[in-house]
Amino acid sequence: MDNVLEVKDLATYFFMHDYIIRAVDGVDFTLGRGETLGIVGESGCGKSITSMSMMRLVPDPPGRIISGEISLKGRDILKISEDEMRKVRGNEISMIFQEPMTSLNPVFTIGFQISEVLRLHRDIGKQDAIKEAARLLRMVGMSDPEERVNEYPFQLSGGLRQRAMIAIAMACEPTVMIADEPTTALDVTIQAQILRLMRQLKETKDTSIAFITHDLAVIASFTDRVMVMYAGVAVETSTVHEIFKNPLHPYTQGLLGSVPVLGDRKVNADGSRKLLNAIPGSLPDARRFPRGCRFAPRCPKAMKKCWEAEPAKVEVAPGHQVRCFLHHDEVRVISKRDLGAAGKRVLKNQQKISGKKKGSADGSKTDTPIARN
Amino acid sequence: MKALKQFNWRLTFILDILAIIMLVSGGTNLFFAVVLTEGALWMVRLLWLSPAMLSYILRRLAQMVPIVLAVLALGFALIQLAPGDMFSQMELDPAISRDQLEMFRRQFRLDQPWYAQFFQYIWNALQGDFGFSRTYRAPVFAIVGQRAWNTILLSLTSLVFAWVLSIPMGVFAATNQYNWKDQFVSIFAFFGLAIPNFFLAFLLLYLISSTGNWLPLGGMTSVGFRNMTATQQFFDVLRHMIVPVVVIGTSVMATLTRVMRGEMLKIMNEQYVTTARAKGQTENKVVYMHALRNAINPMITLLGFQLGNVMSGAALVEIVVAWPGLGSVLLEAVLSQDLYLVVGSLVYGVVLLVIGNLLADIALALVDPRVRIS
Numbered sequence: 001m002d003n004v005l006e007v008k009d010l011a012t013y014f015f016m017h018d019y020i021i022r023a024v025d026g027v028d029f030t031l032g033r034g035e036t037l038g039i040v041g042e043s044g045c046g047k048s049i050t051s052m053s054m055m056r057l058v059p060d061p062p063g064r065i066i067s068g069e070i071s072l073k074g075r076d077i078l079k080i081s082e083d084e085m086r087k088v089r090g091n092e093i094s095m096i097f098q099e100p101m102t103s104l105n106p107v108f109t110i111g112f113q114i115s116e117v118l119r120l121h122r123d124i125g126k127q128d129a130i131k132e133a134a135r136l137l138r139m140v141g142m143s144d145p146e147e148r149v150n151e152y153p154f155q156l157s158g159g160l161r162q163r164a165m166i167a168i169a170m171a172c173e174p175t176v177m178i179a180d181e182p183t184t185a186l187d188v189t190i191q192a193q194i195l196r197l198m199r200q201l202k203e204t205k206d207t208s209i210a211f212i213t214h215d216l217a218v219i220a221s222f223t224d225r226v227m228v229m230y231a232g233v234a235v236e237t238s239t240v241h242e243i244f245k246n247p248l249h250p251y252t253q254g255l256l257g258s259v260p261v262l263g264d265r266k267v268n269a270d271g272s273r274k275l276l277n278a279i280p281g282s283l284p285d286a287r288r289f290p291r292g293c294r295f296a297p298r299c300p301k302a303m304k305k306c307w308e309a310e311p312a313k314v315e316v317a318p319g320h321q322v323r324c325f326l327h328h329d330e331v332r333v334i335s336k337r338d339l340g341a342a343g344k345r346v347l348k349n350q351q352k353i354s355g356k357k358k359g360s361a362d363g364s365k366t367d368t369p370i371a372r373n
Numbered sequence: 374m375k376a377l378k379q380f381n382w383r384l385t386f387i388l389d390i391l392a393i394i395m396l397v398s399g400g401t402n403l404f405f406a407v408v409l410t411e412g413a414l415w416m417v418r419l420l421w422l423s424p425a426m427l428s429y430i431l432r433r434l435a436q437m438v439p440i441v442l443a444v445l446a447l448g449f450a451l452i453q454l455a456p457g458d459m460f461s462q463m464e465l466d467p468a469i470s471r472d473q474l475e476m477f478r479r480q481f482r483l484d485q486p487w488y489a490q491f492f493q494y495i496w497n498a499l500q501g502d503f504g505f506s507r508t509y510r511a512p513v514f515a516i517v518g519q520r521a522w523n524t525i526l527l528s529l530t531s532l533v534f535a536w537v538l539s540i541p542m543g544v545f546a547a548t549n550q551y552n553w554k555d556q557f558v559s560i561f562a563f564f565g566l567a568i569p570n571f572f573l574a575f576l577l578l579y580l581i582s583s584t585g586n587w588l589p590l591g592g593m594t595s596v597g598f599r600n601m602t603a604t605q606q607f608f609d610v611l612r613h614m615i616v617p618v619v620v621i622g623t624s625v626m627a628t629l630t631r632v633m634r635g636e637m638l639k640i641m642n643e644q645y646v647t648t649a650r651a652k653g654q655t656e657n658k659v660v661y662m663h664a665l666r667n668a669i670n671p672m673i674t675l676l677g678f679q680l681g682n683v684m685s686g687a688a689l690v691e692i693v694v695a696w697p698g699l700g701s702v703l704l705e706a707v708l709s710q711d712l713y714l715v716v717g718s719l720v721y722g723v724v725l726l727v728i729g730n731l732l733a734d735i736a737l738a739l740v741d742p743r744v745r746i747s
Contacts (some may be wrong), residue, residue, distance in 0.1 A: 021600060055650075055651055057650055057651060058645060086653045086654075086655065088653070088655060089650070089651055089652065089653035090651060090652035090653035090654075091653055094651065094652075095651040096647075097644055097648065098649070099644055102642040102643060102647055102650045103645055103647075103717065104648065105645040105648070105649065105663055105666075105667070106645070106741075106742075106743060107667055107740070107741060107742060107743075108663075108666075109742075116649075116654070117653070118654060120652060120653050120654060121653060152742045152743070154743050155741075158688045168648075168652065254439040273735040
């Protein structure tokens with residue numbers, strides 16, 4: 001399987017007034033032609049920022065992609081100009097969002113919104129674009145597409161709107177489609193329909209899909225490979241089968257363990273109420289990540305080493321990479337990151353604030369995010 | 374059907390231009406014909422766009438009747454509550470006898486109770502007689518008609534001026550949120566809000582007169598207006614309008630700019646704006662097509678209210694720059710207790726206000742499909 005998309009050491013930071021949020025800090029993955037990669041992780045772990053980075057749509061300021069390489073069919077799209085990037089968006093990489101209710105513009109017809117993307121990237125007239133839009137709507141399983149093109153988003157149900165979104169995303173037959181929790185806001189029967197539709201389209205058009213979700217059931221049924229993210233880094237990547245049968249990273253194990261199983265006994269042997277399995281604690285503050293492994297504070301198997309250094313991502317079995325000292329000893333060496341003018345500004349503001357607090361005990365001891373690199 | 378629709382659009386467009394030309398050059402009789410035809414064309418258009426909307430508009434027009442009646446009653450009551458009447462001043466004049474005064478009062482039906490006057494007035498008004506102004510010695514309809522005309526011209530031009538500037542300014546401020554450009558626009562807007570209109574008018578007049586009178590200082594037309602060609606007349610009125618339009622326009626613009634900025638900031642965070650970007654749309658189109666089309670709705674709703682605001686705000690400025698509008702007439706009428714003139718001006722203002730609100734509603738329906746279809 002040849003890779004159409006390769007992401008290497010992607011880091012997206014948000015430069016706030018006096019601190020930096022390291023939303024994505026070292027994510028690598030590949031996406032083969034026609035392959036579906038699931039990206040899982042809890043809310044706030046950087047899944048959506050990863051997808052926005054792939055589209056280069058991170059709001060700047062405050063966000064900025066500060067390192068990494070995203071090569072789409074061999075071309076690094078982080079290095080091309082904004083004009084060239086516009087030709088990539090919607091054409092070679094397209095996107096579906098979580099909320100079908102708000103992701104379509106309420107004052108334009110469905111037909112207009114589909115034909116818009118066609119007219120941007122194809123040499124096609126207005127009338128032909130509308131006809132093409134109707135064809136696309138038929139493809140995503142809408143009845144009476146010729147009527148629907150004249151309707152407005154508020155006249156459609158959530159499921160139909162998501163189908164319209166998929167029609168927009170598939171209009172130019174992109175190489176890669178990013179689906180950012182496309183079924184989260186839909187009810188279960190509609191969810192199944194949308195997933196079936198996406199699988200159908202993927203198979204006929206040979207599109208690669210990056211599927212972002214926190215729904216493990218969807219991951220199990222829909223994806224080929226899985227990348228588990230935690231606090232801005234990819235902690236484990238493997239085939240979907242491996243992940244479910246043989247999870248190596250304690251976070252992945254915790255994630256899988258927290259799925260309630262139907263028919264499970266609700267009381268323990270001693271009669272006490274059985275609690276749902278949950279990973280204790282919550283995501284670390286993205287302003288000040290722990291020094292070592294980011295999962296260490298919540299990890300049941302944390303060792304002394306885990307608090308001191310960050311593990312590297314190592315391929316422990318063919319196609320199975322994991323970032324954990326339980327499975328190897330390699331320490332992550334973070335590439336030098338140029339924070340640029342924005343970084344200097346934040347540092348200056350930080351000094352200004354800590355200067356004001358002079359004399360307070362923690363002033364000098366604070367582990368500033370920048371000092372780390 | 375399609376050709377017919379296209380023809381309708383083109384015809385209204387031509388009529389729009391005709392109407393504007395006539396409004397400025399003052400060809401009043403034909404103007405009404407043009408406006409009425411245009412109104413009819415809009416109704417036809419609404420019929421195929423949204424029948425529900427049409428019935429709503431007809432209902433709104435019907436609702437105007439009680440509103441106008443209420444304003445009439447209020448105007449009558451206010452003048453009756455004030456001590457004296459329009460002839461009180463004459464009582465001190467030794468040249469006018471008691472009998473003459475009695476006769477005047479009978480002529481104006483001031484000897485009858487107020488409700489009799491009221492119903493008599495309505496009866497006459499239905500027949501097109503809006504009473505006689507004592508101070509101007511002319512029928513109220515003629516005075517108010519010409520004056521209201523000038524006020525509408527001034528108010529509409531000020532509104533257009535404010536809209537044309539405030540939309541790009543609001544968008545500009547929103548897209549440069551919190552940097553110096555945004556601050557600059559905000560300061561400008563707050564300045565416009567804070568400074569009283571009449572004071573700004575005086576200030577501008579002072580500046581113009583001290584730098585060599587390069588703009589007319591008052592009035593609506595120059596000496597010798599009648600002998601000018603149509604184009605000369607057009608530019609003459611335009612030159613006279615600059616000061617009042619800038620004064621009224623800046624205060625309206627200030628509010629509109631702030632509203633536009635806030636709305637744009639809200640809309641730019643909407644998911645569909647990201648969708649538009651993800652399609653590969655240019656940033657300009659994302660802002661001016663996808664976001665602006667949504668941000669404009671509250672502005673249109675405001676328009677209806679603003680028409681009334683602008684007209685009452687114009688009254689003060691009109692007096693300062695000697696613009697022959699409704700403001701000075703109304704002031705004079707109230708001071709001399711010229712009953713029918715007061716009521717006439719009030720009714721005129723109210724009718725315009727209601728129509729303005731209605732037009733704003735129609736415009737909103739045209740812009741927003743969610744209002745149109747449902």
